[in-house]
Amino acid sequence: MRLIQLSDLHFGTERPEVVRALIDRLQRLKPDLLMLSGDITQRARPGQFAACRRFLQRLPPVPILAVPGNHDLPLFNLWQRLHSPYRHFRGCFGHELAPVFKAPGLLVLGVNTTSPTRHVDGRFSTRMVRQVAARLKASSAAVKIVVGHHPVDAVLASDEANIAAGAESAMRCWAAAGMQLYLAGHIHYPFFAQLSQRYPGVPEHCWTGQAGTAVSHRVRDHKANSFNLVEWSPGRSQLEVSRWDFTSTGPGFLCVEQRQLPLRPGGSSSGRSG
Template structure:
């Protein structure tokens, strides 16, 4: 098995780094990726022109694609819409918000929405995943799926030393469920910094992988996105950083896969 994935997040159209976004598109079009994944926050404030720009950019990228919403993809200023129909604009311009999935040749990828338009806490931008959401993901996987990937916006367990927090309600339980289900990767964004680390559950071979941002909202890390290559015994994650003129490797991780 060999698969190549492009993993982007937090592009924030309306506040994107235009040169970095354009160059990422060029690399992806030339890269022969099996799947392009965007783990949320396509927009800055979920304004219609931002979604139109995001949709146009996605149309220029190769298929297949899997795109999950983030907290910035719920309207920031339209309070009533954010509370009662938070992802209507996302679904109009991009695709289904609750869940998306892709399966091919034993490779299975499932996206689940961890963003909410409103929550019973002041900071509604933080993440939330219900036990039922996690159970639906686990139930979707099939015994023949040799590579299992979950895509969320918020890291389910906090990145140690990260530039910001996700504070995902239900995140720990979901992480345990995914580890028990032998998920290989849980891809996320939100904190604007790339990282990898194993979940401390089950066999320790379920890995959280975070992508950086392609926006001007840098948090001590240059604009970046991830390229992921999976072979039988190894998962290689390369965070590519934008230098202002080109992309170059910023960090590279080699992660051991569990035995088949």
Template sequence: MDLPAMQPQRLMHLSDLHFGAHDPQVCAAVQRLAHALQIRVVVVSGDLTQRATRTQFAQAHDFIQGLGVPERVVLAGNHDLPLFAWWLRWGRAYDRFAAQFGAQLEPQRQVGPFCVVGVNTTRPWRHERGSLSARQVDRVAADLLAAPNDAWCIVASHHPLVGRCAQDRSHRPLGADAAVARWREAGADMLLSGHVHQPGLSQPLPGLWSMQAGTAVSHRLRWGQPNSLVVLQVQSVVPVVGLEHVGTAPLQRHAQRWDFDAKAGDFVCVEARPLG
């Protein structure tokens, strides 16, 4: 009996693009990687722009189009709300975002093994920190409960829902603790976020992982971290007898961190961790 590996299915997670403060060389490298890895779905967890201008949103849209990934979950970040055009924050805060990415601020996608539920943690009346309402918590929990039993259930947000350090914890949206506990009970396997510009993987609760993406394509780097992104991979091994499949082994899930190597001019995988 042979055990051939099935083609991996991959999700790419980007955050904090900050178009208007972006590096074209890094943008091109992300697009090459997306094509090379045959990404099934891309999640962009906010801060697409530096100052929420129409030009910057158009640049972000063109970049995401160039990834060649038709299935997307694109969320707004606090930088995607007008700062200098402050009058737009009353009733029109998301107009420029919606013109390029649609009016759905909390998109969802079921693509292959991935079930991604987006949640908008930004608020027009807050400059930086976000929050979660009881209605949002209930809605995400219901979406998770409705997901297929074998799906990798992922909740994506701009602000980090868990904190690995004091600084991370200060950036969490209001209501994060209750939301994380509720969503874990409803079946969440992974939390994806950005905002803090520092990549990292942690396990806040048994069976629940949290992965933060770094700064994807911007030169607004922090703490000496390079440009960075996340790839989630699912792969199965199918026992074969002759030409007939007789069963399927459990899906193997991996979380990967890819950093930009300035000398090579491309992203390289610097960490790959199997997730139980």
């Protein structure tokens, strides 16, 4: 299985040459699932969602698991933000804001960390944490991944304020329920980290992965446009995660970082999706 995480596309601010390079690379990688971890548009405008649809139509025809980011809610149309905040997002990706993908041995859960009452910040509600934990516990999948928009960890001190409210409770609860990997975006700063580094006591096989902005010019700290790739096959005892950066001096997106993440004990033998 090849799972691609694209985050913070911010259509409306995209770089055409990066979009072309990303399409070329994804056509070559031939993923089994595309995971869009929020901020798909810059201002949640219909034309920006339409640009995203045109982009997706040029990619291999695979399932898409998309969750909203704070930029996918209207900012200036206050009536729509309060009464129909996800209207255009749902018009593009369907009604479900917490989608689920299942394959033999694999479970991917999307979570909506945004709120119409919050302009930027994200949160994990108590109800969300309970519901996701129940789904994780009920699954017999060997690999369990959760995808949200807001981060649960940070490298830069300036990003500490961007960690979603309730992150520690969510990560401890979901790790205990069998989560292997939490994927997010929002901060445009890519990295992989063990959750136990921030939350002592969380099993060492539990990780978080942050993706940078895939195609927008809104990069941070001189980080390149990037996406993440997660690879796994039934029977394997580890996940392979990698980061792919755009380079204007080479053939588009290139792999710049790879990590092998051991699965939880006993997690590699299951071939059921549950």
